Amino acid sequence: MSLAAAYAEIKLAHVALVAASGGLFAVRGAAVLAGQRWAMARPLRVASYLIDTLLLTAGATLWTLLALQPLRDGWLGTKLALLVVYVVLGSLALKRGRTPAARAAAYVAALAVFLFMVSVARAHDARGLFAAWAG
Structure with missing residues (x-):
């Protein structure tokens, strides 16, 4: 089976991995804010890295199959820029935020x-979601 023939399965995996990652x-973020140490346990961190690696792999595969270009296809460029913002905010929420208030703000913003x-x-x-309002 070629990659193109597996498009539906790859897209389904990508969507499922988005849900799992989010x-x-x-x-984990809610648990960190509640002071639960288990949220930063190694198995959960490894699971997060594994899910996100598979998610990025599926996304890159779809990107290639569909011949998308972030500069031409503005929605993809926006999504990739937002991904960087999300990763930074997630890092602040889970461990790099200096105060509980900073971690909470980063958590809400990341979500x-x-x-x-x-x-x-x-x-x-x-x-x-604002596209519908823009007419």
Whole structure:
């Protein structure tokens, strides 16, 4: 089976991995804010890295199969820029934030960026959920 023939399966895996990555971050972030040490345990960190690596691999495969270009396909460029913001905010939320308030703010902002990134991907429009309002 060629990669092109496996498009539906790769897309399904990508979507499932997005849900797993976002869900794991949401749970871990809430636990960190609640002072739960298990949220930073090695098995959860490794699971997060594994899920995110598979997610990026599936995304890059779709990118290649569909011959997308971030500069030409603005929604993809927006999604990739948001991914960088999400990673930085997630790092601040889970461990790099200096105060509990900073970690909480980064956590809420990371979740908002994640959800907006999903809306951009679903709409294939850089405006994401706001595209419908723009007419």
